[in-house]
Every structure is written in structure tokens, then in C-alpha cells.
Amino acid sequence: MGMGLHDSQVSNPVLRWIDQRLPVITMIQKEYGVFPTPRNFNYFWNFGALAMINLMIMIATGIFLAMNYTPHTAYAFDSVERIMRDVHFGWLIRYVHMNGASMFFIVVYIHIWRGLYYGSYKAPRELLWILGVVIFLLMMATAFMGYVLPWGQMSFWGATVITNLFSAIPVVGPTIVTYLWGGFSVDNPTLNRFFSLHYLLPFVIVGVVFLHVAALHITGSNNPLGIEPTGPQDTLPFHPYYTIKDSVGIVVYLAVFAALVFFAPNYLGHADNYIPANPLVTPAHIVPEWYFLPFYAILRAVPDKLGGVLLMGGAIAVLFVLPWLDTSKVRSLRFRPITRVIFMLWTINFFVLTWVGAKPAEQPYVLISQICTMFYFAYFLVILPAMGRFEVAMKLPESISRAVLGAKAGLGGGPMPGAAAAKPMEKA
Amino acid sequence: MADSMASQATGGGAAPGVTKRDFLQLTTTAFAAVGVGAIVWPFIGSLAPAKDVLALASTEVDIGPIAVGQSITVMWRGKPVFVRHRTPEEISLARATPMSELKDPATDQSRVRRDPWLVVVGVCTHLGCVPLGQRSTDTKGDYNGWFCPCHGSHYDTSARIRKGPAPTNLPVPDYTFTSDRALRIG
8 A cells, every 4th residue: 555545445456545535435435325324214315315316317308409409599499409309318308307396396495494303404414404405596596597598478477577676676786787788678688697607506405415425324214203323223324225215215206206197297397388479579477487486475475676576585584594593402303393383384375385386466366475475474483483482392212223223222232233234134 | 035036036047056046136137238329319309300400402513514624513402512524534444444553443325324424422431631633723633633632642533533542532422413404412
């Protein structure tokens, strides 16, 4: 072993030569092979891996779509139709990309929900959580710009409405909007720069995902009980237990994805986006894609333009400070009976916000959106800070292995590494 | 228990030491390979010429205005095609060439559909430059056909390679005469 070489344990000589100079194999074995993972994960813990798979699918399909797409207002719509009709398997790549965006948000919303319910945002995972919110913001920016690219009616008018929001900023607002547009309305310069940024941001997301997973591997994963593992008897090596469990999750995820792509590819979309963009004709109901609807509802709930923008931004901003708003020492809502009920109501409230975001801005929908917006913020700003102080939590289990294995946990467990290792199935 | 499970190992596993685990690993790997193939196939397939490229109309050429000894260049599938109205001297020179002198032997008759017309793809078979010889001011090389300036390939009056690094004759595309004054390439 020379100076400056990593002390690699890889047996294959070619792989060891590489590993000594750049220990990627050692890293994979450590972070995804033996990595001690709580043994009581439920299927909610699949969704991070599903999000990563989804990101890879979006990048692959996106790159191949970009080979045939033209980011010019005169050609964009037709180039997408060419992909659908003339490019071999173009329809498939397009529908996978389009529905993949929806799948990405479904997966990420469930992933976030898991974090909220089980207290994964609490110390020491605050930065992990914050990085996740950053990824969420990047996803929203990417999805918004991606939706503009086909240059349909909704593409154009959605872009017009959302970019116009920035004019609410006092003093510099209108200038910012002009710089965003590259002109005096949403037009070709806007489309071109959105294409560039839409190609760029997913790779920024990859970088932040790397940081997100790195941060996770410092603190270790949370688990449904919300109590930290106390030793090897509480954990399992990631491979093969969670590689296999994730494989099951991936199959279910692909089944849902395939059902969308092959049987209802336009169900989650808006028919108006198959009409080429027309700056002179505003559609009767401008609706963003479903995953933006809750925030769109919050935006429209406030009668003041700037207020709506601030509150919509605030709805995400509040997530950044959540680790400090929730004062409870107990992580998992499983052991916080009152907060758990309120959180379920908050979840239903989120669905109601989604539904009302698609409705026209008339009564009674406006009132509903206002009530729901208030409850959305009240949960974070009033209820969670208060519950930490006033709620009496249930008794936490002694350890994960005790909770999972019952009284037997004490026997054969303990600090022996063998207790956590996978036993061979059969060898005579 | 290990024995009975080993004996249940299927997939022809009467051999000792082949376990159910081995079977599962093999089948999982096989299906994973099939899965990867199924995913990669549409991506690679999308790189092939799309239907609008394939549906390119053939190129129609009006050969009426081409004088004797004159050559024109038309575009076909993104490439230049030389249509030469050959002189009787050019034709007899091409016919008189012995096959032993040719790097890529082919009779002039096999490369021509109707005299005095020669139709060839104007892309040098060496590395793809467009040879000179179409204009009356161009050099036609040592064999009075075409000359590729990139690496010095000489083609004769039947567009066959005579000297230089090109390996094969200029290819003859598929074409038909739609009348005495017109032909269609492709």
C-alpha cells in the first residue's frame, strides 16, 4: 500500500486498482450495502428512492425529447406534435416525461407527508429537511418552465400569469418582470431562456439530492417510532433488506406510472394545452397543473395582489422554519394523539386546497380557500408551537427492537453483529 | 430443512450445491436484463430517422435543359447527386477500360440505365467530401471524370475510382426515367 492510496478491500484486482484511487466501490458498499438502517421502516420510507428513480427517468426522457424539440415560438408546438407522430417511440417518451412530472410530485408529496407525520424534520435532521424543501422549490421551478415549452394555450397563459406575479414586488417588480420576459410580454425570448433553464435545473436538483442523501447518511434515517436506534439489534444492513423492499415499491410505482402513460396519458393534463398559444385569446379558466393547485388556491385567497404572492411564498417558506416551530420533544405523531388528529385534518385540508385551486375565483370557493389557507398556516404557526408545550405524549417504547420483536428482543439481540446480519437461507 | 429446500431447487438443479437462492439470483438477473433492454430499446429507436424524414419525397429532376457534356447537381436525401449528360467520347472511354485497371471493378453498362445519362451520388467514398468536376471550370482529374481535392481521389467518366485512397466507385442511387426529359431519384 503506497502513500496516497485508499486502503481498498475489493477483491477483484481491476476494481481494486480503481477503488484505491477513487473509492467509489467502497463508498457504494458503505452507503448502500452495509449501511445500518432501522429495521422497522414501513412503505412510506420507499418514497425517497422512488423520487430518485423518477428524477433519472425525467432526465433520460427529457434529454431525448430535447433532441427533437425546437424552442422557438414558431416551431415549438409543431415540434412536439412531430415527436408524437413522426419520431419513433416519440409518443412514449413524451407521455412518460409528461406523466413522470405528475408522478414526481405524487411521490414527493407522499415523501414530505412522511416527514411531517414522523417528525423527520426535527433535530438532528433540520438541514436534511431544509435541503428537501430546496429540492421541492427547484422541482416547482423546473415543472413550471417545462410546462411552458409545448407552447400551448395553458403554457402561454400560465407563464403570463405566474411571471406577472413578480410585478407585485414594490419598486423593482415591473423591471424584474421585463428581465424575466426578455421583452414586453411572454414571447420567444422567454421560451428560449425557459428551455435553457429547464435543461439546467434538473442537474442542480441532482446536486442538491446528493447533499440531501449525504446529510441523511450523517444522521441516519428516522423511523416510524421516532426513536433513535440504540445498537445493531435495532438496524439491518440496507442491502439486501431495503434493496428488496424498494424493489417491491418500484414495481408498484411503475405499475401506477404505466397505467397513467398507457391508459390515461392526458387525464392529469388540460385539453386547452393542445391548442397552440394565442396571445389574443385568454382561456376561460386558466388552471395550473394539479400539483400547483394548493398554492394557487392560497394565492387567490388573498384579495390583495402582493399579499397573495407573499402568502403563496410563505406557504413554502414556513416549511423552512418548521424544525423550530414544532416544540415537541417527541418525533413521531404516532405517540402524539391530539396533534396526530389535527395533522390528519391538515392533510384533508391540503386536498381541499387542491380541489378549490381548480375552481373559478367565485363564491363559495373564495371563502373555502380562505378558511383552508388559514388552517394551513395555523397548523405550523399556532398549533405545532402550542402542542409541544401542552400535549401529553404517549409513552415511547424502550427501543426499536423491543417494539418490533416484543419481549424476545432482549434475547439474542444485544451488541452481537450477527443478530442484525441476514442469515443464509440454506446451506447444507 | 436445508436439505429439503435444496432438493426443491428447480431449474434442472439436480447438481449438488445448486440452491434455490442460485435459481432466484439467476432468474432475477435474467429478468433485470430483459427489463433494461425493454427500457433502452425505445430510446435508441427514437434516434432512427423519423417518419417525416423517411417519407421524404423522391427528388424529381428535369433533364431536358442539360446540354451534352454538362453536369448538374441535385439534392437527394440531404446529399448531392451528379447527373451528367455524357459525350460519346466519355462513354466510349468508360466502356473501353479493362476491369483489371479498376480498384472496384464494374462495367460502365452496369452503372448506367439509359445512355447518355450517368447518375451517381456525389460523395467521395473515402471520407465524404464532394468531388470537383461538375463545373466546366473544375478540374476533372486524370481520368476526365471527377477529382476529390481532400485526399486526391480520381474518378473516371463512369464515376469509378481509378487513383487515390477512395475504396469504391461513386454509388449509383435507385432512379427511374419518368419520361425522356425527366427522372426520379429514390
